[in-house]
Amino acid sequence: MRVMHVMGGGDVGGAKTHIMNMVTGLSRRNEVMLLSFRAGPFADEARERGIDVRVIERHNPFRAARAMRDLVDEFRPDIIHCHGGRANLMGAMVRRSRQVPIVTTVHSDYKLDYLGNPFKQHTFGAANAVALRFLDFYQPVADRMARTLIERGFDPERIVKIYNGMDFKRPEGEFDRAAYLRDTYGVEVEEGDVLCGIAARLTAVKDIATTVRGFAAALEEAPQLRLFIAGDGEDEEMLRRLCAQLGVAERVTFCGWVSPVGPFFRAMDINLLSSVSETFPYSILEGVCAGCATICSDVGGMPELIDTGENGYIFPVGDDRQLARYMARLANDPALRCAFSEALYDKASREFSRENMCARQEANYRHLLARFHRPKHERESIVICGAYGRGNAGDDAILEAIVQEMRALDPERTICVMSRRPKETRLVYRTNAIYTFNVFAVLRRFRRAALYINGGGSLMQDVTSTRSIWYYCYTLRAAKKRGCKVMMYGCGIGPINRAGNRVMAAKTIDRSVDRITLRDDNSRSLLAEMGVTRPDIRVSADPTIILDPAPREVVSLAMEQSGIDPEGRYIGFGLRNWKGLDAALPEIAAAANYAYERHGLTPVFVPIEFPNDLLPAERVGALLRCPWHAVRTRQPIEVTIGILARMKTVVGIRLHSLMFSAGQGVPVVGMSYDIKVDGFLKYIGSRTCLQLQTVRAEPLCRLIDECVSGALDGEVRRTAGMLREREQENVRCAALLLGLKCEKKDGENA
Template sequence: MKILHLISGGDFGGAKTHVLSLLEQLGKTIDVEMVCFRDGPFAQEAIALGIKTTVMTEANRLLSLRKRLTEYVKENNFTLIHCHGSRANLVGALLRQPTGLPVISTVHSDYRLDYMGRPFSQFTLGNINAWALRHLDYRIGVSDSMVDLLIKRNFPANRFYAIYNGIEFIPPQNNPDRLAYLRNLGANVDTDSVVVGIAARLNPVKDMSTLIRGFAKAYQKCNRLRLVIAGDGEELEKLQALAAELGVTEQVCFAGWISGGMDAFYGAMDINALTSVSETFPYALTEGSRFRLATVSSAVGGIPALIDQGVNGFLFTPTDWESLGNHLATLALNDDLRHSMGEKLYQKASTQFSIQKTVDTQIHIYEEVHRRHMRPKKNRDGVVICGAYGRGNAGDDAILEAILQQMKEIDKDMPITVLSKNPSQTRLAYRVASIHRSNFFAWRKAMKTSKLYISGGGSLIQDITSRRSLWFYLNNIRTAKRMGNFVQMYGCGIGPIIHDSHKKLVAKSLNRYVDVITLREPDSQMELASMGVHTPEIRLTADPALVLAPDSNDKIDSVLLGSNIPPNGKYIGFTLRQWQGFADKTTAIAQAATYAYETYGLTPVFIAIEKHLDPSAGRAVAKHLTVPYYFLDDAGSAGTIIGALSRMELVVSMRLHALIFAAGQGIPLVGLVYDPKVSAFLRYIGQEGFVDLSDITAEGLESLIDQAHQKLETPQIQTDAVAKIQALEFGNEAVARQALER
């Protein structure tokens, strides 16, 4: 593999560091070369690092440069072209056709902000860069948030990758005389000072005004605090005047640019800060983490991927100087917290954000881009997936996540299109092509070229909640088959189907248009038999969401702390929903929750699976409680919801997917049955601890909680039962694999 990198050669800051460090390390594994469009410090530094660098100065004569580069690419047998920056993007866009190579670009910053304060440059160079970015094959965002930003601007979601700036975690040298160093910078410090540091340009994007305002607020609570700003820029006088206005001139040091490396600077700090209104993934935070510095940062760009709120640092909304001040004061007043957060940040950054991690990611991207470029063109390829997606229901979205994981196991590069109620949200969440479920012409077009149609999981074939949805899913199945697809109903549930006319319609449609049905529990198998569905192959498997894993402990801790829930408490989780008859049972559920607290010391936590609907059900119960309780209204993705449920000792649930998630983690369960699918799943995993919603009493629910609590003594029984079901789930993937390999 041989990669040609294009760059203007006038770059500085994070982009310069990223490119040079990346190419230096990549060169140890693969063949890389760089072409700069100007000579100067950048090109000379690259040469000094051993990076093969050629300077081509025809950047202002595009046709001449295009011709020369085309010949250079063909003579040297490059595999692909990698661009950095607006000028390189334009040249790369012009090279796609004559070279026939895939062209990718690393987007280091928001192109709409690159020329902030320079309207003419923004109108000309900014728009040219925006055009060029859309005419490349693939884009790499420096952080997932940069990728999300561009997807929101309608760049194709399935042609993106994310990468994070990594550094070498070389053990730092100790600063032998911290006080002398800081005083030499001009800081007014003593032995007991707690020093906040920032290294950044003094320009509007870095928003130093917020830093100084936040520092002044924190200083009122802790007069040990000092602030040292390393950097220079056009806002220096403005910021000095603000410090004077707020009465912290003596406590704020404007140190200017630091020469001779930054190790001495970070080694003298106690807290690392960043207040930018826009970033991708700044080196300043990973550099600070190498020194185990507690960190407070604005929640922009990819920074939340590094900092887990309240666990290894603090985040705040850009420009919110009051929150910044509170976080600085908290760290200044608590030495143990400051040190523990710094240590946790180091542990995460050194394992997940090293330069080797960045290099490995970049090589993986090159390999995938090359593989996709060389993929044989087929008349029919890939899969269309349809289900109840994009509605804000974590259970349905978990099904989609699991199906997508399994499709990638079959073929990493297969084209995938998802029909969704909210395609923009689906594109952002899963980086796949997605079209609106009501856009008949778009999904019909997708079906003309796909090989497999998946009617994906959940209880799609039912009429108890909606007749129209049943007609919709059956119509899609019919259309997919007529368009030439293999049709699979994937790990699904069937029913309830109330109307006789619908039963006949279902039987006719499934018998005629479906090839294989994989079912998540035996009750659905009996439902199909009762309707006379016999033509498709029918297999008993399991719900796809059973195989999803929880997120990391730090992410789960952060989610819990974000709702003021101590991460290591003893809890009983309730996942409830509004349903006919539920209002009459809230008092009984509250009495059972009180019983769990008083008998077993389990604090109730009301967890929303569908965040737009479920919180009201939890609050309807909580208003009857006199014991402590918590709400977790938005636990995030499937991984963090699973993780949150794994922190419960028991789970009492109406929501099927909460039971599925908790069962997968071996948590004892109590089911509140509002729909037969809930009891069907529990019976399938050998659990009889459930009660119909209409039959709930406080005493009966307390008895079920007792039974579930007893299972804490024999967790292996449930774990083994669930493991058997999880093994069956892979039958869903096996059917899809056979269809795609035909």
């Protein structure tokens, strides 16, 4: 692969380290040219590493762009990779005349790059903001920056992530930090001093003032602390005055610009970061490599590196009080510092090495090249329609599962979701999205789509609304008319009560749908009753079965934030408002009290549709004699699944509370309000189902006894495996419609 990297040439700090590590690593297996718009140390160092470096020193941007075009013609790169504002501007100017894909790495928030300098913000910053809109692809360093770009209107399908990486080889040999600090900065440190260091430019975006305020507060509990600030910038005088005002000037050392930074971090016990905006700062990785414990602000990709309380601490941006508490805690606990340092080094060296970064970069290039060179006239996209964007965790889980499976099937295809909240959908699922009822936008998408998926759930029903079944039938007809392959994906059918709706739905499905996969046998029977015969119909499983719970520590943290001990023993409840619930409330409460008194299981109410499901939880809670908990904040789908997986058994009205639990091997007791609940429990061979209108405490307690006894554990585990296996029928059918091969996984039936 031939790659041209383009940079301004004056890059410093993390951006410089990232580019140097990247071009050095890539050059081992690819042809790399580094184009710089300034001569100097960066270009010289790259040459010393054997990189082909070209320098264009032109102040006139038009002449510089002409010179860059000549180099593009000479080198003939497969892809051009820009870094920084000037490189982005040159890339945008060259892109118009050269058919080479251009990707830019977003190293920082371009709106904050010149914070505190209005002139540069409104000149260089504004030019960069405009140039970014004219590039092909964007590569943010960390997920949070990707979210920021999507919020600002950048196409999520043109964004790929990268993470900074470095060589985590620990420095060898003895290191006398007292001598280093005395000889380099003229500072004497005493035995027992705990040294905190921060390496950053002294500018507003780095918010060093928060570090100073936190340090001053921490000294009250840990007077052995000392602070070393490595860096220079326009805020230095302000920070010196702040230290004097807080009375900590004697315990703070301003080191100026430090290079190399390795020895500096070897001298420190704690590495600090207090920025208001970052992506994935190298200063943290350098500290990890040197063996520092780490405290940083909640910015960029730090939550992806640091698990608070496990291998470091993360504090809210600007919260100097929380920073002070963490600094004092680490200062007074040497064993905790050591444990955090080792745990973070183990994770960082495993997941954020330079080799991993370069391998990820090459994979990103291959992905972007495939996207860029796909024929412009080809019908390649997938449009997904369903009850999305309404805050229901079950529907959201269906969408997440379908998107996950379609991307695994063909990563180069674009996806567009019809959603009630398209902005939120773009942000969460990283797909394109249009408003569900923007008919003209929907029809335009159909003209370019290869496949239209009428997404899982029970869309074909008229219990909640006749208008919805009319609309979904309309989209099926419109998609087929405009040349799409049409699939109903892992769905449920019914109930459809009105005779006219049955006739309309049957005719539409027969004429417009190519393949149908169903999540239960009841739905297949209903289609047969309606006279649907033409599409290829298969029984599979709900797509959400494939979703895995969040990591254990993430689920534990979410439970703790809801006041739930992660190590406790619980019975879960997934309730919803529905006709017949009022009469059932005392019976459910009696069963919950029984589970606590007989089995020691504390009730936990887990909402599937937030916040609507909290009301029935509160109503049951008011009738309880035992302690109980509710998850009172909206959680990501994987966290909700993880919480349900911690339950000894789950009693559910909500269908997806039962599906999520059964998929994790947790015994379930259903209280059916709809044929879809009966259908699912019948499909998995469950005997533990009651009708909501006739729920009584005594049979409900008997079913809880059976679930808690362990007698059903083997059957439930087999059911979970069976559902995951059958769910693959959804993917196989989609692959056939797209003309793709779908490899059979081990243990699956053909």
